[in-house]
Amino acid sequence: MSKFVKIIMFWSAVVPLLFTVSADEVDNFIKDVQVSTFDCPADDSNPRVDNYLMDSGITLEQSIKLKVHKAHWLICVGSTEKAKQLILGLLAENMLSQASESYASIHYQLGFIFDVNDDPRKCEYYQLSKQLSKDKFGDIYLSSQLGLITECGADKQDFxxxxxxxxxxxxxxxxxxxxxxxxxxxxxxxxxxxxxxxxxxxxxxxxxxxxxxxxxxxxxxxxxxxxxxxxxxxxxxxxxxxxxxxxxxxxxxxxxxxxxxxSWYHFALSRHYYVTENYEEMKKSLSKWNIFLTQISNQEMTKIYDWYATAVCLHYKDKGCVEAFLDKQNDINTAMTARFSRQERYLGFLVKAYLFMENIEAAKGSFDKYTSISLEKMRRQQGSGRVLGVAHLHNRISGLETNLEEFERKRWQAAFIILGITFCFALLAYWTVGRAYLKKLATDPLTGLLNEQVVLSKIRKIKSTNSERVNTLVLINVSNLGDIQSQYGSTESKNLLTQLASCLKHATRDLDIVGRVSADQFIVCLQDIQESIAKESFNRIESALSNLAVVSKKRQNIEPVIVMHVYNANTGLSDVDEVILEIRKNRHKVT
Missing domain, CATH: 1.25.40.10 (Tetratricopeptide repeat domain)
Incomplete structure (x- = not known):
């Protein structure tokens, strides 16, 4: 053996001994960085944990505590799969005392990881960690209790x-x-x-x-x-x-x-754009979210990302993309987790996706699940004594049912082609023209808003709210419309009304009811809303209209005088005609 090789071997054996940390240093570090189960370790502790774990001088107990700490940190940063593998490795070594805090802690951590991934084994581990920590480790015991109360025994325990x-x-x-x-x-x-x-x-x-x-x-x-x-x-x-x-x-x-x-931020932002149907902004947020998803190991969030990305594909009618997602739902490894596959919004999406792919049977199956879960949810809401959002659920069910019926009609129309091409085209033409005609009947031709008959019909159907929420009507009147028409002509007055309608569309939410109820009057209905939020919405509408800038073709400023009247009620709005009549009799400007 050469002298050079002997020197390398000597120093490779001696150097670790020179830099081995003391047992007290490691113990003090573990004590300083330890946090409760419902807190998260500081990020800057992790590099030192890794360094200590590579040190040959640490004891077995110290190694176990450091690994438990690291698993906790991995869970907190979203790397649940890495944490799971680390914990399973500790259990496989079979070196932990069953009376130790570390043993109780990793069983709670496993329960939490299974909980995140909606794995039914979560309850087994929550129960075990509760037994292991009782009268010994208070934070683990509390967290285990909460996991069992919140996530387990749903069929056996009353809410x-x-x-x-x-x-x-x-x-x-x-x-x-x-x-x-x-x-x-x-x-x-x-x-x-x-x-x-x-x-x-x-x-x-x-x-x-x-x-x-x-x-x-x-x-x-x-x-x-x-x-x-x-x-x-x-x-x-x-x-x-x-x-x-x-x-x-x-x-x-x-x-x-x-x-x-x-990842949390872009998940929340993507979901917001999804529910408000802002697909352009949703595309931007998804592209950023995808970057951060690759840096954490969270299967559930990855599957939610796939769902939202496919929703964008559905909006832009990308058949290949939608088909690939639906194929994934047939594989247990890539299908949406059970937690989300029972959500109304996801099931509603599946109905639309299957209809788009012309898979009527799968669409019906998803719709049946949607209806069953929605009705069960309504039953449970009623049992809890506070019924919230029941009418909204009914509306969503009816909307999906209409989609299914519409698709069913189209399928039969296609079948009729076999019986006679001429008849089929005549029927299709009637269907297309009829739909356009019905839409025209419901819409004010100038502004594109709902016309008086339709908007008041919708408002009359609104039900009473609970004591903490209101139904709000805002009646908007352009009091000098006649003067504007006399001074600038009908074209300019029509342009003013069109811009005012556009203002209202942008200042209101998708679920608000907006329409034109006379030549110079518009109405906005905010249904089942907290009074403070209704006031904020009213202020937003008032601000948008106050900033309405209309310039005539001759570069003259047209100054509309906008008068707004607000009516709040906890009751239903079946008497909306009387309310409007009363407001018209007692007009006054609200500032």
Missing amino acids: GVKLGQLFSLIEAYSQQGNIKALAHIHNNIGLLYSSIGQRVLAAEEYEKSYRLGLTVYEEKNQLAPLISIISALTGSGDFDNAKRMIDELGEGNSRVNTPLTN
Whole structure:
């Protein structure tokens, strides 16, 4: 053996000994970086964890604690698959004491990972970690309890019992003054409300969790509840407040800037554009989201991304893209997770996708699931004593049912071609012209808004709200329209009305009812909305109209005088004709 080789071998054996850390240093580090199960380790601790794990001088117990800490950190940054493999490796080594905190912790972590991926094994591990931590490790015990209450035993336990258990925990931890635990419990109350479709109540609990967390968590850990708030607000149809919370998430993310928080932000933004059908902006957000998704291992978010990307394909009628997604749903490894495959919005999307692909049987199957889940959700809402969004669900069911019926008619029309090409083309022409004619009958020809007959008919069908929400009517009158027509001519007055209608379209939401009710009057109806949000919407409409700038062909400024009248009620609006008549009798400007 050469002298050079001997020197290398000597130093390769000696150098690790020279740099081996002391046991006290590692113990102190583990103590300093340890956090509760409902908190997240600091990102800057991870490089030192990796360095210590490579050190040959650490003890077996230290190695186990460092790996458990790393698994916790991996879960927090969204790398759940890597965390799972690390934990399974620890269990395979069979070196952990079953009485240790590490053993209880990794069983809770496995339960959480299975929970994220909607794996039914979550309940088994939550139960085991609860037994292992009872009377010994309080944070693990609480987290395990919350997992079991919120996610398990849905068919065996009454919702009221679960809610009672959570409020008992609130009382107990309030006496202890444990703010982190209280934030964690409020988040789970939100999850429980979400499970029965009570989105408004869920949003309130998530916001409590968020506000409490602001006082005790680092900024990165403060952002997670925002995703839940945004989801609940979106689910309740409160898109304006959802967008405001998305903007708040974006501001926080700009300071934190991790792959996971970036993924959260673009997920929330993509979903917002999806539910508001803004596909151009959705495409931009999806392209950014995809970059960050590749940096984390979260199967569920990846599948949601595929769904949203396919929704864009469906909008632009990309048949190959839609077909590829639907093929994935037949494979258990690539299909949407069970948690999302039971959502009305996803099932509604499947109905439309299958109709687009002309697979009527699959569309019917998805529609049947949609109806079953929607009706079950309504039943559970009624059982909880607060019925929220039932009429909205009925409308969505009816809309999908109409799509199916329409598709069924088209399929029969195609079949009739075999019996007679001439007859089929005549029928198709009648169908096309008839639809166009019906649309024309429903629309004001000048502004494109709903005409008086149709808009008032829709408003009359609106039902009463609960005590915390209102139905709002806004009657808008161009009081000097006659003068404008006399001074500038009918062409300019028509141009003014067209621009005013365009203003109203942009200042209102898709679910608002907007129409023209006379030559110089328009109406906006905001249904089943919080009074404060109704006021904000009214201010937004007023601001848009006050900034309406109309210039004649001769470069003269046309100054319309806009008078607005507002009517709020908790009752239904079957008497809308009387309300409008009363407003017209007592006109006054609202400023």
